[in-house]
Amino acid sequence: MICRKLEECINGELQSNSLEKCDNNRMSCIESSDRRSAVRCEENKKRYVLENTKKNHVILYKMDGGIIAEDKSVPLNTSKCDYLFVIGDATPTVVLTELKGVNVPKALIQLKGTLLLCKNVFRKFGHVYARAIVTSSTPNLKASPEYVNLERMIRKEYKGNIKIVEKQFNEKDIEL
DSSP states (O other), X not given: OHHHHHHHHHHHHHTTOOOSOOSSOHHHHEEEEEOOSEEXXXXXXXXXXXXXXXXXXXXXXXXXXXXXXXXXXXXXXXXXXXXXXXXXXXXXXXXXXXXXXXXXXXXXXXXXXXXXXXXXXXXXXXXXXXXXXXXXXXXXXXXXXXXXXXXXXXXXXXXXXXXXXXXXXXXXXXXX
């Protein structure tokens, strides 16, 4: 149900048609929806900035507490990422973003949880990328099962990649 509503909202926003009725408070879900040159999310001194060099329509959704609120339709303790960037290119692209403290394995679980929760929606996109911005130095996770499984799933099923960066990450849309 949540993911079907998300898909309707994304399609409506990309076509510049606001939803007639939104079960969630639209203002708590959509942080921005326009063609600005830099779209950012930040929390507790962690920041991800998507540089929109192609001037595409980019929608920034608040996932945790916005699109995915813990209520009767969402099981308690559902793992979900913090933000979702939707880039309205010729082939729309998604960037899942988790702003996390020191618990990097938990960030990976939250990214994977969001992917699994809305897999039917995300499979319709050209690419899906995952980003974890953490406060501490990034541990060597390349051999951990959480990282390996998520990286493989994103690469094979969603034609994307995963990046884990410390504190701040500015990334150009053409370099995802």
